[in-house]
Amino acid sequence: MQRWHGLADALLELERELRALDMWSMQPPSIAALSSREPFCVDTLSFELWLQWVFIPRMVQIIESDGVVPPGCHIQPMGEEAFAPLGRRGHGLLVIIGRIDQQAARLAG
Structure with a gap:
């Protein structure tokens, strides 16, 4: 699990910074908004909401399951x-x- 430390730390920093900039939402988006098929849910969510409600949870899930980071995170x-x-x-x-x-590029190898 040590291989995940850099990515996990960066995800925690991202959450802290979003909170510090008052960009962290206490209200989750609707199921419909989260179900967008567009990249970054660009048609239904702001980027910061996508980071909070889609990207961070998905990356945490990958880390916790020792899964595979998708190539080309970018x-x-x-x-x-x-x-x-x-x-x-x-x-x-x-x-x-x-x-x-x-970190994601390093892990996607």
């Missing part, structure tokens, strides 16, 4: 677009997302 470009309006405030968030991409 969420940083979407993060750069979605969080551009934050300017400098979003820098830390993008650094963390970049770290997640790096």
Whole structure:
């Protein structure tokens, strides 16, 4: 399980940063919103909601089951677009997302 430490730490940092930026929702999205077939649920969720309610739980599930990380995670470009309006405030968030991409690529091997 040690191979997962870097990714698990980055996911925890992502949650902390989303909370610090007041982008963490206490209200879950509807089942319909979560059922989108579009990448990142772009038609039904903001990127931060997708991270919170789809991406983080899925990655935690993979870690806990010692599963397989899908190749080509590459969420940083979407993060750069979605969080551009934050300017400098979003820098830390993008650094963390970049770290997640790096860890996922390493694990997908």
